[in-house]
Structures are given as structure tokens and as C-alpha cells.
Amino acid sequence: MKMRSAALSNAVAGSTGTSCSLSFFPPRMHQCNTISCRPRFLPKILALSTNDIKVGTNIEVDGAPWRVMEFLHVKPGKGAAFVRTKLRNYVFGNTVDKTFRAGASVDLANIVKETKQYTYKDGAQFVFMDMSTYDESRLSETEIGDKKKWLKEGMECNVLSWNGRIIDVEFPITVKYKVTEAEAGVKGDTVQGGSKLVTLETGAVVNVPLFVNLGDEILVDTRTGTYTSRA
Template sequence: MAGMTTFKLSRCPCFNPSSSSSLKPFTLPMRGLPAKPGRPRFPKIYAFSSNDIKVGSNIEVDGAPWKVLEFLHVKPGKGAAYVRTTLRNYVTGNSVEKTFRAGSKIEAANIVKETKQYTYKDGSQFVFMDLSSFEEFRLNASDVGDKMKWLKEGMDCNLLFWNGKVIDFDLPITVKLTVVDVDPGLRGDTAQGGSKPATLDTGAVVNVPLFIERGQEILVDTRSGQYMSRA
């Protein structure tokens, strides 16, 4: 801390007492000494609350990771408010309904996302690769589910890791796929709008405008499975 210190000058042979009155103490300010380095300060970690739940939240319940599919804040006329949720277990794939008391603490699942490239299908397994280390990660067909209809070799996806294990993956929101089979539209139909089913190179079937033809590339929204535009 900054403070003051007092010095008193002593007489020396060259000092002429007749030229000055008796010496008086004087003070000089002192700078504070540098503080010793302490322990590093870490940001405070705030508890995850049921009030923070939203669709897509990752939470840990009974030692397992769950994804919030639906939620609803309920405030009854009598009794305490609560949050009603529909959860999907990342490991088993099962979905359950669960309620949480409003404001109750919930543990967030420590899920890490890493970008990997889908490379090929090996039997019933889908193989993803880290392009830096060339390490492979495999998911079973049961783990991939309906997402397989949008998977195309060379596509970058986000793999989800929990406790060092791959538990799921996220597709790109928009994918570019090729129409391999489609019925020709009737002349004049394009002016009136309308759509027709088209089979894509991944095996997925989507409704496309009547002007779309075989061999064309289109953009599809993987969240809804709907045609967006020509690529």
C-alpha cells in the first residue's frame, strides 16, 4: 500500500547554520510495492436452471446425456410452477417426458462438438474421419437413424462427444444433392405451380417443383426435408 515515510537530515561540515533555521523533518511519498502474484482467477460458473431450458439444450439426468426436444413452462393457478419437457436419450435413443420444478438446478451435459468428414459406409457402420489425424469414428445404422438419407460421402458433419464417446452427429442445415429419378412435368403445369416426388442420390425422396429434371442438383433443408432451390 502507498504510504508516507519521514527522513531527518543530519548536519554536515559544509552546512552553514546561520543561513537557515533549525532543520525540520520532511516527508516523501512512497510508491506501493508490487503485489505478489496470486492464484489465477477463474470465471464464476453459474448453475444451469430449469428456467434456462430450451429446445436443443443438452442436460444430464441420472448420469446420462439427454437432448430437450420440447418444453413448456407451466404456471398453474395453485401450486408451484414447473417445466414439462420431452427428452431424448443420446445413448439409447429413447424419448421420455419429464417435469422439473421451476428454478431447480439441472446439470448441463458436457457434450463437445467436433467437425469430421463422412467418408464411407462399412457394412452397417458409417465411418467419419478427422482430416488432421486421419482417426476414424464409427456410428451404427441405429445411431444414424433417418439422417442417413441425407448423408453423402465427403460431407462435413459435427460429431457429438460425451465422456470421450461419440453419441450423435449433426448434419449441415443445407445439403446439395443430385436428382437421379423424377417424372417429367406436364407442359403448362409450371405456370400453375405444383410439385412432384424426386429421388436423390442418397436415396431420399423429396417433393420438387415440376420444372426440376433428372441430373439437376438441388439444395435441401435437412431439418424439414424440404426442397429449397436449385444449386
């Protein structure tokens, strides 16, 4: 009986010491704060110096993910150097100007990018599918915003997630679209510099040269919404 009590005491002592034993307590009862016993699935937050910030860097500020759109390193004649940036919020889409002290540490946003195919619209939701696993991701009209006018069935997109939440969709830079509405061509359509508005199959309205007609297929830069050429 004494031997059993001693074994029990040793087990309890081990559970509160630095060499935590997981074999005594059931997983739900085990409460150990030692580093060796912390959950391994917690995300690791990486950081970088503000001196290393570049356009396209994803950072986390005030608990939200931001993308660096512009940056400028400034070294005034007097005072400390700093980095002036323009950031875009992935969640809300707004942009802000923010200044960081040069050399300060900033957290990198853990953003996961996955290639998925836009398959169809289900009511007010846009459905994207992983073509290898067939897992679906859905975005509402509010979440996708104005980008919906460039969505075309079968298009492969980059779906960006942060902390398990989809925050953005990146389209191919150049996409081919069919013109579904356009003014009829008139004499002088080949004159350089002339332009007109046409409607594409997705509902987007684009400014194109006068020679583009109904039924033509054109290439559009989805980043700017500008006409590139006829396909």
C-alpha cells in the same frame, strides 16, 4: 536404526493424514481419499437451474443425455411453479415429456462436438474423419438410423460424443443433392402448387416442384427433408 524407524513411522502417518505424501507408496498402492489426492481427470459435472433451460440445452437425466426440444415455464394460480419440457434422448432417439420443479438443479450433459468429414462406408459402418488429425470415428447403420439417407461423401458434419461414445451426427442445414430419378416433365410443369416425388443420389426421396427434372441439383433442408430451391 531408531532414526530409520522414526522416518518410516512419519511417512506412514503422513500417508493417512490430510497432507498425503505420494513419494512413499508406489502409485498403484497409494490409497488416499483426501480431496487433494483425487484423480484430476475425473469429469466435472456442471449444473444449472431449471429456470435457465432453453431449446437446445443438453442435460443429463437418469444417467442419460437429453436435448431440450421444447420448454414452457408455468406459474399456476395455486401451487408451485414448474417447467414443462419435451426431451429427446441422444442415445435412443426417443422423445419424452418431463416436468421439473421451477428453480430445481439439473445436470448439464458433457457433450463434445467435433467437426469431421464423412469419407466412405465400410461395410455396415459409416466412417467420419478428423481432417487435422486423421482420426476416424465409426457409426453403424443402427446407430445413425434414418439419417443415413442424407449422408454424402465429403460432407462435413458435427460428431457429438458423450462419455467417450458417439451419440449423434449433425449435418449442415442446407445440402446440395443431385436428382437421380424423376418423372419426365410434362406440359403444365410450371403451374404453381404442383409437386412430385424424386429420388436423390443418396437414395432419399423428396417432394419437389413439377419443374425439377432428372439430373438437376437441388438444395434440401436436412432437418426436415424438404426441398428449398434449385442449386
